[in-house]
Amino acid sequence: MTAPLLSVRGLRTWFHTFAGIVKAVNGVSFDLMPGEVMGLVGESGGGKSVVGFSILGLIDPPGKIEQGEIVFDGRDLAQLPEDALRRIRGREIGMVFQDPMTSLNPVQTIGRQMDEVLRLHTTLDARARRARCVEMLESVGISQAAERLGAYPHQFSGGMRQRVVIAIAMLARPRLIIADEPTTALDVTIQSQILRLMRRQIAEEGASMILVTHDLAVVAEMVDKITVLYCGKVVEAGPVREVIDTPAHPYTRGLIDSIPNPAHRLPRLNQIPGTVPDVRNLPAGCNFRDRCPRAQALCAEVEPPLIPKRGGQQAACHFPVAIGEPA
Amino acid sequence: MFAYAVKRLIQMLVVLWAVSVIVFMMMSFTGDPVFMVVPIDATDAEIAQARRILGLDRSLPEQYVLFLKNLLQGEFGRSYVFRQPALDLILERLPATLEIVLVALLIATVVAIPLGVFAGANPQNPLSRLIMSGSLVGISLPGFWVGMMLIFIFAVELRLFPSSGRGETVEFLGIRTSLLTANGWHHIVLPAVTLSFGTLAIILRITRAGMMEVMRQDYIKFARAKGVSRRGVLYGHGLRNGLIPVVTIFGLQLGDLIAFATITETIFAWPGMGKLLIDSIYRADRPVIVVYLMLVALIFVVVNFIVDILYTMIDPRITVK
Numbered sequence: 048m049t050a051p052l053l054s055v056r057g058l059r060t061w062f063h064t065f066a067g068i069v070k071a072v073n074g075v076s077f078d079l080m081p082g083e084v085m086g087l088v089g090e091s092g093g094g095k096s097v098v099g100f101s102i103l104g105l106i107d108p109p110g111k112i113e114q115g116e117i118v119f120d121g122r123d124l125a126q127l128p129e130d131a132l133r134r135i136r137g138r139e140i141g142m143v144f145q146d147p148m149t150s151l152n153p154v155q156t157i158g159r160q161m162d163e164v165l166r167l168h169t170t171l172d173a174r175a176r177r178a179r180c181v182e183m184l185e186s187v188g189i190s191q192a193a194e195r196l197g198a199y200p201h202q203f204s205g206g207m208r209q210r211v212v213i214a215i216a217m218l219a220r221p222r223l224i225i226a227d228e229p230t231t232a233l234d235v236t237i238q239s240q241i242l243r244l245m246r247r248q249i250a251e252e253g254a255s256m257i258l259v260t261h262d263l264a265v266v267a268e269m270v271d272k273i274t275v276l277y278c279g280k281v282v283e284a285g286p287v288r289e290v291i292d293t294p295a296h297p298y299t300r301g302l303i304d305s306i307p308n309p310a311h312r313l314p315r316l317n318q319i320p321g322t323v324p325d326v327r328n329l330p331a332g333c334n335f336r337d338r339c340p341r342a343q344a345l346c347a348e349v350e351p352p353l354i355p356k357r358g359g360q361q362a363a364c365h366f367p368v369a370i371g372e373p374a
Numbered sequence: 375m376f377a378y379a380v381k382r383l384i385q386m387l388v389v390l391w392a393v394s395v396i397v398f399m400m401m402s403f404t405g406d407p408v409f410m411v412v413p414i415d416a417t418d419a420e421i422a423q424a425r426r427i428l429g430l431d432r433s434l435p436e437q438y439v440l441f442l443k444n445l446l447q448g449e450f451g452r453s454y455v456f457r458q459p460a461l462d463l464i465l466e467r468l469p470a471t472l473e474i475v476l477v478a479l480l481i482a483t484v485v486a487i488p489l490g491v492f493a494g495a496n497p498q499n500p501l502s503r504l505i506m507s508g509s510l511v512g513i514s515l516p517g518f519w520v521g522m523m524l525i526f527i528f529a530v531e532l533r534l535f536p537s538s539g540r541g542e543t544v545e546f547l548g549i550r551t552s553l554l555t556a557n558g559w560h561h562i563v564l565p566a567v568t569l570s571f572g573t574l575a576i577i578l579r580i581t582r583a584g585m586m587e588v589m590r591q592d593y594i595k596f597a598r599a600k601g602v603s604r605r606g607v608l609y610g611h612g613l614r615n616g617l618i619p620v621v622t623i624f625g626l627q628l629g630d631l632i633a634f635a636t637i638t639e640t641i642f643a644w645p646g647m648g649k650l651l652i653d654s655i656y657r658a659d660r661p662v663i664v665v666y667l668m669l670v671a672l673i674f675v676v677v678n679f680i681v682d683i684l685y686t687m688i689d690p691r692i693t694v695k
């Protein structure tokens with residue numbers, strides 16, 4: 048059996064704010080194999096972005112990785128000093144942000160922002176770097192790439208900018224891409240283009256990817272496995288088919304039910320009732336219980352641990368949904 | 375670009391015309407200058423004649439048309455006091471004023487931008503807090519008081535710098551300047567430092583605010599995710615974006631500096647046009663005041679035009695049209 052490329056164990060990332068400690072990520076574990084694509088899903092505020100930034104060591108004060116291991120290729124990133132992390136960012140782990148309108152520096156040309164990655168992480172000379180940038184832009188579907196190198200971000204549409212961002216993230220051929228809601232800010236028509244593009248790029252390079260999204264529909268066709276986050280904790284994880292077809296946690300079930308169903312004429316939009324609780328002072332027991340149709344007295348007292356179910360699936364619920372059972 | 379330049383030129387002319395109206399109105403409401411030109415024992419007939427010569431017997435609109443016509447012909451009249459063309463008087467003193475203004479701006483920029491960048495990039499650092507408190511002091515201290523304190527400490531007590539005058543000057547490209555002599559620099563230090571205080575504090579605060587705003591942006595985090603070092607992010611990505619608002623303030627500050635130079639020049643007996651202005655106001659020397667105001671308006675308008683061009687050079691999103 049091959050070793051995982053990335054193994055996150057018991058990660059806790061907290062923000063020490065004036066209003067109290069925000070336990071944004073509070074005990075998250077998962078493994079990612081080489082070449083594997085994992086969907087990190089959950090509602091907004093669940094801690095998905097903080098997981099991504101923790102891996103890259105980009106948590107700024109008042110945030111801090113309190114505990115846990117982030118073992119990437121045998122090294123614990125949580126323990127590495129800043130300059131060692133810097134050599135990993137961009138070279139071994141690339142990141143794509145949510146909003147392409149703000150991820151590029153407005154006063155630098157596309158070419159310069161691309162070239163910077165290669166200058167930092169390769170020994171290529173100027174001519175080879177330029178050739179690589181052109182090649183990369185073409186492979187993300189930008190025509191007249193050589194001329195576009197001299198253009199500024201504001202001269203591109205949102206979809207094109209996200210292609211540029213993806214090109215930058217992939218430029219140094221990293222082994223892991225963290226894509227934080229890469230299509231949320233884009234038009235629906237462009238979303239699937241971008242996702243397919245990413246999928247193809249990943250496959251060509253043999254890289255792994257963490258695809259962060261709040262949209263389960265996006266994940267279903269893109270990923271190998273899913274990790275569901277709620278209030279900074281993993282509530283369910285497993286291979287994509289199992290989790291989508293037979294969700295065990297009522298929260299996952301709720302997320303799936305709120306996907307508009309294209310088979311019906313009217314989209315079925317069953318939002319999960321209630322709102323995400325305030326992560327600054329979570330009560331004892333299960334964090335989801337106030338919104339859960341299955342909650343019982345036990346749920347208010349004992350926090351359910353993440354326990355393995357059938358076929359590699361795991362869920363943290365005292366009263367999981369059984370196969371075939373209606374919600 | 376050409377169309378833009380023409381458009382801006384027309385705008386500048388409109389501004390200058392508006393200034394001419396204001397200047398004319400001000401002049402018409404502040405005393406009767408005829409008594410500046412006639413002897414104390416002048417007869418009524420002599421006064422009336424002087425009035426006629428100066429055009430003061432006509433209606434206000436007529437006087438304004440005459441005033442504007444003279445301005446357009448570069449005919450600014452003679453100083454009542456010096457009996458010389460007012461323009462010559464002002465131009466003779468312009469280099470001295472520009473000297474302290476430019477040196478003050480240089481001091482302010484060189485000190486304020488690095489401090490502002492530091493304070494903006496490290497807002498939590500105790501040193502940043504010190505810098506910011508210092509800048510508040512700089513903004514709130516009145517210039518004349520700073521000037522007097524500097525004279526007291528560095529000229530009277532420590533005897534490091536002279537307290538007044540401009541020092542030796544040499545002619546360079548037809549302009550008399552003190553910036554090319556050691557003695558000249560020795561004289562300029564105290565007035566220029568005094569003048570720079572307020573501007574320094576303002577540029578510092580704007581730089582800091584700009585940097586803080588920029589360092590929060592996504593593209594800064596994205597640059598870090600590419601593996602750029604903290605320094606690289608700060609200077610390679612942050613600085614140019616953070617300085618965009620600073621450039622705007624430059625043009626405005628230059629106007630402030632010229633205005634405050636009048637006070638500084640008076641304190642340090644610096645023979646610039648600001649001191650001449652103050653003297654001329656005391657003596658109701660109208661032509662000199664008019665030339666001063668029109669010239670300052672012209673400088674201000676031209677500098678802000680240059681600033682706008684600079685703006686398009688640092689921010690590619692802004693195109694001139």
Ligand SMILES: Nc1ncnc2c1ncn2[C@@H]1O[C@H](COP(=O)(O)OP(=O)(O)O)[C@@H](O)[C@H]1O
Pocket residue numbers: 062064069070071089090091092093094095096097098109110326
């Ligand atoms: N810099 C920060 N300071 C304080 N709280 C933060 C900070 N960044 C994120 N958080 C908090 O961490 C939690 C998780 O945020 P995030 O990871 O962005 O959620 P998601 O990406 O799943 O929408 C949220 O409650 C958010 O308010």
Ligand SMILES: [Mg+2]
Pocket residue numbers: 095096097227228
């Ligand atoms: Mg997020």
